[in-house]
Each structure stands twice: as C-alpha cells, then as structure tokens.
Amino acid sequence: MLKDKRIQVSPTELTKEDFVSDQMVKWCPGCGAHAILAAVENVFPKIGYRKENFAFVSGIGCSSRFPYYVNTYGFHGIHGRANAIASGVKIANPDLSVWIATGDGDSMAIGGNHLIHIVRRNIDVNILLFNNQIYGLTKGQFSPTTPMGEVTKTSPHGTIEHPFITAGLIMGAQGTFFARAIDNNVKLMTEVMYEAAKHDGTSVVEILQNCIIFAENAHTHIANRETKEDVQLFLKHGEPMIFGKNRNKGIILKGTGLGVVTIGEGGITEKDILVHDQYSKDPAIHRMLGRMMQPVFPVAMGVIRSAPYLTYDDLHEEQINNARKTAKIQSVNDLLRSGEVWEIK
C-alpha cells in the first residue's frame, strides 16, 4: 500500500473486483488495451487509496474509452485535451489520485501542447500513454509515432515524417518520470504503474500497445517471446544494465554515447556495465536509455527516470496556505473595502 501526504488510504482492503466496471468492454478482441485494463485493475488495490479518490480522465481514441471500463470516477473528454482536463482535476483537488488514459495521436498530435506543458509543470498525475503507432478509432491513419516510410491509409507511398520518440519528447519537456512497458507483459505494466503512482510529479508510462487491426506487428520485433530477452533491457534501480538470454550482454558508456558489449569478450567484466540510477536528476543517461532502438540496442523497459522535483500542486497549495495565514484580506467583504474607499454620509 502506498502512503501519500494527502491522498486518503482505503479503510478496507480492496480487490480487483472493486474496480471492475459493469460496462461491456468494446475494444477489438486481441487489442493490447485489454491487458492494460487488467494491469490497472491489479495495481489499484495494491496502491490502496480509497476507491473514491481515484479519477480517470481521457481524451479521444481507442485508449480514451478506458474510463468507462474501470469503476472509478471518470471523465471522457475531447480529442487531445485529457492532460489539460486532468490538470484542472488535480489542481482543484490534490487529494485525488489522477490517471490519464491517452494515445499517441491524442497526446502527441492534437494534444501535444498540453502534454509537454503538464510534464513541464510536474503536476502530480499519472499518464498511461498507449502507443500503438496508428490512429485506430478512425481506422488506420499514421500517427506522430508511426515509423518513417510506413504505408498507412493516409500514407499510401509511405510516411515522410520523422516520428517522435516518446521518451525523448517527455525528457525534452523536463519530464521527471518516464517508464516504458509492453502490453504482453502485465507484470511489468503493473510494476511500472505502481512506481508511477509512487512518484511525486507527472509520471508518463509509455505502453507499447498492439493494434491488431491497423498496426499489427508494429512492436512484434520487440514483443516476440522467443527473442524478447535479447531485444528488451529490463531496468532496475541500482542494478547493472545486463540483458540477453544468457545474461551476458550489457550497456556501457562509449565516447559520448552508449554501447552494447558482451561480458567476457575483450576484457569486459560486469564491473564495466552501467548501473541504473532512476533517481538521478541529470537526465543525460536517461535520455540515451530512452532513445535506444533496435537493431543496434535493446529497447529499455521499466522505470527509466524518476527524478525528485517539486510538484506544481504542492507549490500551489503552499502558496495558498501561506496567503491564508498572512493576508489581511480574508473575505470578499474585506477585499471590497481594501484600498481607496471613502464614505458618503
């Protein structure tokens, strides 16, 4: 169970059933979103806040139907604006655990501005960013994360756009928390969601999600159960960055970047491998980890960055509390009678 300075914990122990909604889940069979929902239902009882203190906010897209499928307070917004709406929810009531379900189109195209600013402000919310590299609900147009050259309904000759790397965007916007998970690993999703809840500030969890209809195989090269240990690096704070079926590959600093080495070759020992520090304020290594891509690098999974910074909502509450303690104006009647006021008798 998590302890938060404000959010009330549940007086009773909660189970998954406390968060299961009575609504029919209408995502396509085989959609990665089902697994994300399962992870949320797993993690909320573990987080253990009072169930009325959870609020889910979403924008538009397949991801954004999420609030209807989980039994919490929920608000289904308009396209791109989930992060702006959620900012209002959290600032209005910092005693809530605010979660945002959004997608690559919702948060990185139409809502890009709100995403970078909520991250910059470090408002204490948790963003589940479903990245399926496609517009699903509108039936298969390219998104800001679709790889260059991909043929989609609106790029019949291949896209000519450089895609966003989500981690790069978030850390460029001064992100204090970034984690990555993949939809076929519920355990990992549950772990990083718990970490996200624990972090004070804007937590962005990128979930590599499969769209079985319009972008099937977008993540197959990473997700493949046969090869995943060779292409995914599971980061753990304080542990060396070792991966591979034989646990003999690792990440080292090489020049001004990162490099992949094999332990035991060329005199490399485990001591040469970088040790993960998710709490480092300096984002340099986090940025490089976030950008690692196949085929040269494994894709980093888990919590890449969780740096301690003051949050917008804490600072805001502090200013209000200080003003309440010290200001002369304590009511609107005081306010109307402050400054240049005279009496006509």
Next chain:
Amino acid sequence: MVDSRNIIELEDVVVKFVGDSGDGMQLTGTLFSEAAAESGNDLATFPDFPAEIRAPHNTVAGVSGFQVHLGQKKIYTSGDFCDVLVAMNPASLKANLKWAKPGGTLVVDSSTFDQKAIEKAGYTTNPLQDGSLSIYNIIQAPITLLTQECLRDHKIDKKSAVRTKNMFVLGMVFFLFNKSLESTLGYIDKKFKGKPEIKEANKAALIAGYNYSETMEAVNITFRVGPSNLEKGFYRNVTGNVATAWGLLAAAERSGRPLFLGSYPITPATEILMELSLHKSLGAKVFQAEDEIAGICSAIGASFAGSFAVTTTSGPGLSLKSEAIGLAVIAELPLVIVNVQRAGPSTGMPTKSEQSDLMQALFGRNGECPAVVMAASSPVDCFYSAYLASKISLEHMTPVILLTDGYLGFGSELFRIPDVNNLPEIKPPLATPNDPGYKPYRRNPVSLAREWAFPGMEGLRHRIGGLEKTNVDGLVSTDPKNHQLMVNLRAEKVNKIADYIPLQQIEGEETGDLLVVGWGGTKGALISAVQNMQQEGKKISLAHFSHIMPLPKNTEEVFGKFKKIVVCELNMGQFVNYLRMTMPQFKYLQYNKVQGLPFHVQELTEVFNKMLEE
C-alpha cells in the same frame, strides 16, 4: 482663498488627459478621478492607450489618454466630447483635437512644441501659433520647463524631474476645477514612501502647478462641479474587469465552492486573470494555461472535481474554446465563460471595443448546443452580472457565457460597496454521499438540473463525458430517441432559466412611439440619449437587455406596446437578427456601428429623432 475669477458651475464635465505613452497620463487621470470622487462627484472613466507598449516617442501612434466624465448628476458614460483637453505634446493634441468640444479649454505644454516634435506629429506649422486653435480657450504653459525650474533645488536628476511634469499639470487642472490637493498629496506620500527625493519632487511639482495656475492670467475662468446626490454608503472606483473578478470571488464565497480560474492572457480580458491571481488568501486557484483550450479544459476538469470553474477570454479565445464549451454543455457541468469582447474578426483591433461576438456566444458550436448568454451593462454591473452568471451556472448545472467588452473592462465608475452577505444565496445541487438512488443524469423535475457529484464523494462513482448518454442512468448511448430526448432536455433546461431571472425592465413609460433596445456595454450612451429626449417630451423608452439566452419572459409583452422598435448595437445587427428569429411578429429597425468606438449620445439622439419623424 478669494479669487476674482469667474467660477462657472457645471452639471457635468468631461476632461481628457493625453500625452506620449510614458508621460504618466493614466496615473494623472486616475488621481484626478479619485480626488473628484472623494469630493462627491459621480463619475465614469475610460483609458485610451495604444496596443504597443511603447510606440515611438512623440508619434500619434504612441499617444496615451485617460478620459474622465464627472458630474453633479448621475453619470452613465465616460463622455462623448471633452470640455477640457490636457495635451502634453503635439502628437497627442493632433490625435485628440477631434474629441474636444468647440469652445472647450485646451491645456497644453508649450515647451514640447519644438520644430521636430511638431513635424513628427504630422503638423506643417505650429498649431499654437498658426491660429488654427482660435475656437478654443487655450491655456498654454511651458510645463516641462516650469517643472524642471521648480525642482532646481531638489536632489533628483533631470530625467526624474521631467517625469514629474504630469504632477505639475495635475496641479494646474486641480486649480481649474477648484479641487483640493489633499487626497493626491496623501497618495504621493504612500506611493513613494521609500523614496523621499521622488516623493518631495512630486509634491513640489503638484503644488507648483496649482500655484502657477492661480497666478497665471490665462486662467481667467475656473469650473466647479458640485457634489452629486449619491446614496449614503462606502464608495470606491472600480473598472469592469476588476469588478468581474470580484463578482466571481463573491459567488465562490457564497456558494461554498472554491474558485478555479483556467485562463490564458489576452487583451482586453487579462486584468481579470491578474486580479484573481492576487487573491490566494480567498482560496482562489488560478491556473495560467498554455493556451485558450487548456484554459477552458482545465476549468472543466476543475468543475468535474467540484470547484466553481471559470475561464476568461476575448473573441479569438472564445473561438478556440468552442469545442470545449460543447463538452461542458453535454457533461452538464457548471462553468462561467467571460468574454471581454473586442473588435474582430481575427486579431482585429485588440484594444478597441465591439459587440460582435453575440452570434458566436449563442450559436458558435457544433451540434445542438444551448448555453446561457448574459451581458454586463456597466463597469459596476460587471460585478453583479458575474455574480448572477455564477449563480445560474452553479444552480442549473450549465455553462454560462457572460459578455462584457473592452470599454466596460477598462472603463471605471463609482461602486457603492455592497455587503456580500446580502447578495442572493447560491445553492448548487450537490448530490448526497452514498445515495443509493444517485444517477448522473437524474434531474430536478422543476429546473431539470442534474445533481453534482464529484471525485472524493463516497458511494457516487460514475463516468461522464463528451459522448451522448442515456437520460438518468448516464450510460453511453446512440439510441435515436434518447438523443432526441437529451437534445430537448438540454434546451429546455436553459429555457427554464427564464423562470429564475428578473423580468425585463423599461427605462421610461411602458408605452410610446419608440422603444430603444440595446444590450451590454452600450447602456450608458443609450440611457443618456433616451433620458435627454424624454426631457424634451418625446415618447421614447429604453429596454436594455442583460439576459439574452434565455430572454426575459415578458419580452414579447414589452415590445408589443410601442409603435416602433429600434435595436442599437456595436455590430452589424446580431441581436436584432436573433430577435427577428425569436419574435418575428415585430418589425425591428436597427442602428449599428463598427468603428471600434462607443455610441455617442449626440449621434443616437439624431438617429432616434429621425426615426420618430419618419
């Protein structure tokens, strides 16, 4: 003090202070207004400044002005034309002479009329010497030089000395109006508390200006505007934007719902955002968003979370907020949207006023999307309108668009300070925790408002949002009959608000030859024109609307008792066409102007007289 000069008693007078931006004309005008108000005059003011922060020195583009209309009688506007024009340089004279009444008084700083400044202002010859000002009563004095001279023994640099010339001219004007220096001397003491040299210099310049007028032969007449017959009580000066902010704060306090403002800076609405930012001690949460859309969306989030949510903007910002207003309409959440209108389209003329966003406020959204639309009619009315808009929004669970405008926002008038506890109470329909019968769209059978349950409340978890929902249960639905029902209910809920708002008042007789119809910020000019004509015995009355959607219930009855109806607006006919659509049985004449200027009483009188004759 015995003075042999003639004192002319005036009912009302308009004074305008103009100079280069940076000459301190806003402060000068404000101080003059405050002294007049404290001596018992009623008044209204309006600042007139360029969009640029510091336009090039001594150019017409860089002229900044402040107009004040004070009177022994009730003052409704900041005045059409000025009786006294105070001009600190050639450019300001050039830009403002058209607003001076023929025969009016000009107070001019002759030391700024050098060849270069005269040419820069666009004059070919010196207007002080070429006889072109002969129809005016000119008081010219080398104000800049005299100010420097009177501060010769003060320990301040030349630049600071020159800067106090606004106090010198203010002293001159105080003498001209037989006003005491007391309150302004007190103000200087307070303002420059930590800067003794500057404080003494400003006081010295003020007194020197007063004394100079007294000894100067050019000032052969002075004016007196006696105290107005104001109701007893405590008074202050207030601008429309500040009054709007205070009305919102009062509504938050009386409703018990904490205020949340999500807003983005935009002229001429920014002052509301700035004013509310000052009042954290009242619990006001102010969020300066990354854009207009985030402003309203954060407010909608806050409303979902149980706050009294507000967003403030001006025309282009209202365009950006359209989709989100629809979200608040379908989610049936309280939300106040203040639109301080300015001249459009697009960026238009940001510092100039217009009433051209009415159609946008009424209809500028996708879908069948009814929202309440109200309009404030004076700077002080901004306080009461903001309060009432908040009350309606919170009690009826609906977005309310409150239209003010740049003239109201920047203009000021005397505010008789009310006791907030005497304002009508505000009771939002809060749901009861653990109510087993709670449903998101269960409605009050009379008002049709749904209940307000928000995160944190026990036993009321639910989901709402932009998708159409079933009535009562609030489940996502595309059922054809349910959609028709919800469209009808949302419209009916707004229409029913007519049962909760005041009946339309008429200024003047309830029957007559001509009914003047207006709305919003033009009230001052319309009522002044109508009252003048009533005094001449004309059968003319005014119906000035604050409630536009819905209209007051007796509107039809009011309109039916006049031979002619003329609808006057600072747009091309938006309200008149709305009325033609809602009540087509009447014939509406219209008078419209879109010049970034307010109506003048004189032009209205001419128009109404012509309509009465035809």
